[in-house]
Amino acid sequence: xxRNIKGLIWxxxxxGFGVGLYGMYxxxxxxxxxTNYGSYIPWGLWVAAYxxxxxxxxxxxxxxxxxxxxxxxxxxxxxxxxxxTAFACLVAALISIWLDIGHEFRxxxxxxxxxxxSMMSWMGILYSSYFLVILIExxxxxxxxxxxxxxxxxxxxxxxxxxxxxxxxxxxxxxxTRDARVLRVLGVIGVxxxxxxxxxxxxxxxxxGARPHWHSGLTPIAFLVGALASGGALFAVATYLWGGxxxxxxxxxxxxxxxxxxxxxxxxxxxxxxxxxxxxxxPGIPAESMPLKALLxxxxxxxxxxxxxxxxxxxxxxxxxxxxxxxxxxxxxxxxAVAVACLLVVVTFLAxxxxxxxxxxxxxxxxxxxxxxxxxxxxxxxxxxxxxxLVSVWxxxxxxxxxxxxxxxxxIAGTExxxxxx
Amino acid sequence: MAxxxxxxxxxxxxxxxxLQRALKKPTDKRHWAMVxxxxxxxxxxxxxxxxxxxxxxxxxxxxxxxxxxxxxxxPNVRKSFLPRPCMQCDKPPxxxxxxxxxxxxxxxxxxxxxxxxxxxxxYCVTAxxxxxxxxxxxxxxxxxxxxxxxxxxxxxxxxxxxxPRKNRESSPVGNARKCTYCLHRLEKGMLPACVTxxxxxxxxxxxxxxxxxxxxxxxxxxxxxxxxxxxGTKPTTAYLV
Numbered sequence: 001x002x003r004n005i006k007g008l009i010w011x012x013x014x015x016g017f018g019v020g021l022y023g024m025y026x027x028x029x030x031x032x033x034x035t036n037y038g039s040y041i042p043w044g045l046w047v048a049a050y051x052x053x054x055x056x057x058x059x060x061x062x063x064x065x066x067x068x069x070x071x072x073x074x075x076x077x078x079x080x081x082x083x084x085t086a087f088a089c090l091v092a093a094l095i096s097i098w099l100d101i102g103h104e105f106r107x108x109x110x111x112x113x114x115x116x117x118s119m120m121s122w123m124g125i126l127y128s129s130y131f132l133v134i135l136i137e138x139x140x141x142x143x144x145x146x147x148x149x150x151x152x153x154x155x156x157x158x159x160x161x162x163x164x165x166x167x168x169x170x171x172x173x174x175x176x177t178r179d180a181r182v183l184r185v186l187g188v189i190g191v192x193x194x195x196x197x198x199x200x201x202x203x204x205x206x207x208x209g210a211r212p213h214w215h216s217g218l219t220p221i222a223f224l225v226g227a228l229a230s231g232g233a234l235f236a237v238a239t240y241l242w243g244g245x246x247x248x249x250x251x252x253x254x255x256x257x258x259x260x261x262x263x264x265x266x267x268x269x270x271x272x273x274x275x276x277x278x279x280x281x282x283p284g285i286p287a288e289s290m291p292l293k294a295l296l297x298x299x300x301x302x303x304x305x306x307x308x309x310x311x312x313x314x315x316x317x318x319x320x321x322x323x324x325x326x327x328x329x330x331x332x333x334x335x336x337a338v339a340v341a342c343l344l345v346v347v348t349f350l351a352x353x354x355x356x357x358x359x360x361x362x363x364x365x366x367x368x369x370x371x372x373x374x375x376x377x378x379x380x381x382x383x384x385x386x387x388x389x390l391v392s393v394w395x396x397x398x399x400x401x402x403x404x405x406x407x408x409x410x411x412i413a414g415t416e417x418x419x420x421x422x
Numbered sequence: 423m424a425x426x427x428x429x430x431x432x433x434x435x436x437x438x439x440x441l442q443r444a445l446k447k448p449t450d451k452r453h454w455a456m457v458x459x460x461x462x463x464x465x466x467x468x469x470x471x472x473x474x475x476x477x478x479x480x481x482x483x484x485x486x487x488x489x490x491x492x493x494x495x496x497p498n499v500r501k502s503f504l505p506r507p508c509m510q511c512d513k514p515p516x517x518x519x520x521x522x523x524x525x526x527x528x529x530x531x532x533x534x535x536x537x538x539x540x541x542x543x544x545y546c547v548t549a550x551x552x553x554x555x556x557x558x559x560x561x562x563x564x565x566x567x568x569x570x571x572x573x574x575x576x577x578x579x580x581x582x583x584x585x586p587r588k589n590r591e592s593s594p595v596g597n598a599r600k601c602t603y604c605l606h607r608l609e610k611g612m613l614p615a616c617v618t619x620x621x622x623x624x625x626x627x628x629x630x631x632x633x634x635x636x637x638x639x640x641x642x643x644x645x646x647x648x649x650x651x652x653x654g655t656k657p658t659t660a661y662l663v
Contacts, residue, residue: 039547100541
């Protein structure tokens with residue numbers, strides 16, 4: 001069963017990669033002309049995809065710290081998996097936002113000519129640091145296994161392990177203790193870093209006073225909670241499929257634990273959403289209530305009600321209450337049901353991100369602007385174009401393939417995490 | 423108000439005199455300002471068109487749209503127009519958010535964009551409460567026809583530099599763009615294109631730091647309003663309502 005699912009994911013990722021390539025070709029041959037965002041709705045699907053992936057990454061990474069910092073024994077085995085999931089999602093996020101900018105090859109300016117008043121400059125700095133932390137942490141987490149694979153393994157895996165171990169061959173007890181210490185320190189650095197960069201993305205939106213839908217102190221908090229909920233759910237799915245648990249009771253136990261964490265986070269995230277919606281609607285200030293009304297009853301109401309509320313909150317909560325909450329082995333396997341619930345949360349979370357990005361921009365900032373001058377990009381309605389979807393499909397497939405190939409070649413799952421066990 | 427007595431011809435002449443006086447001062451002693459009399463605006467959009475022509479604006483890029491709103495019930499209907507150039511805010515939210523240090527407030531009051539530095543992230547576009555910035559996606563008016571005529575490739579002279587439109591990749595394509603108060607014209611001793619073309623003499627322009635200038639006098643008018651002043655952006659462009 002699991003083999004079939006993994007095979008299906010491979011097939012989907014390869015198809016997505018191939019089909020999405022056409023979108024990438026269009027992106028580089030026609031620039032931004034085939035996109036539906038523009039001047040009045042400047043940010044579209046790719047920005048939503050970026051905050052979606054960066055949330056998945058931050059959430060997954062924060063859960064990995066449970067292993068390396070909080071040392072929750074139950075999760076020892078899957079620390080590396082959480083880190084690698086976070087890495088693949090970070091790559092998807094960075095490609096998404098890179099493709100969104102008008103001059104892709106000037107992106108270095110964000111790092112080399114930063115404006116410290118701009119949240120986006122801070123993002124550049126924080127992502128670079130996070131990228132480094134994640135890579136170093138992964139290396140130390142895999143070091144001993146890499147050495148082992150390089151010595152005993154065959155083919156591509158062994159070769160890659162040899163290259164990636166960078167000549168390190170010390171597997172003594174002292175070296176392993178040092179690895180554990182390094183991981184702990186990096187994890188400790190990583191927690192505030194992950195909170196800073198994902199809260200920071202929230203702040204990037206939150207500080208825009210011109211957009212009342214974003215301009216709230218809750219925005220950075222909601223981003224963080226959303227990241228933990230969606231990233232935690234993704235991690236649970238990855239654990240179910242690639243966690244490498246031979247013992248099914250053990251897997252069920254871990255899945256139930258992750259399921260409960262995800263359930264609490266999904267409900268808390270929804271609570272924050274309700275608060276934003278009700279408080280925003282009450283006084284009836286148009287700039288504030290119009291985006292919310294569009295979200296609830298506008299032409300794209302189904303994004304909130306069906307995709308997010310029904311498939312992303314109600315159904316997963318029901319499944320998780322039924323399968324993850326009851327304690328102990330009930331005779332029935334809970335893992336699969338929890339994984340399905342978490343998969344629903346992960347996939348539908350893009351709706352949450354779209355509902356943050358798009359409705360904030362559909363309000364003409366000056367009455368009458370929508371008809372004052374016409375031209376491409378001077379509209380207040382937005383649906384992603386086929387090319388935008390294709391590009392996002394490619395980015396998603398690329399990072400899934402990156403994950404699948406990495407998981408195949410690197411000692412990410414299925415091996416005991418000796419660094420923590422020591 | 424004494425201004426009612428000013429003849430249209432005198433307005434132009436005085437603004438030109440104001441401009442010459444301002445140009446004799448060092449840049450940081452001037453503060454360019456625009457005042458738009460909404461009571462005189464007839465909504466002809468000559469300013470919008472003149473701006474497009476002057477700055478060679480491509481499809482989807484607009485610096486000075488004129489909005490039209492209708493209020494009241496027949497037969498008591500009222501139409502009002504609002505030309506919306508860049509507000510050249512003294513506290514510009516667009517400058518604050520730029521991640522690439524590609525836009526700044528000049529000492530003469532104009533908010534400048536360096537097209538060679540802008541990365542096209544459009545954060546400024548979302549941050550402007552007036553939608554004064556638009557994104558140049560690289561369209562030509564002749565898209566879909568066999569060739570792009572030469573007049574579409576002629577350079578614009580924004581910020582005193584030459585920006586030919588030879589292809590769909592080079593700046594200002596891929597950049598955020600906005601009204602510059604026709605800085606390139608000012609520096610050659612000419613008024614902004616929207617001011618010279620305004621049929622009803624509804625747009626005033628000059629140096630707010632010069633108490634003798636027409637705009638400085640108008641800035642003291644009790645009819646003066648600034649758009650969304652509650653946003654704390656301190657716009658330089660002002661309206662007489």
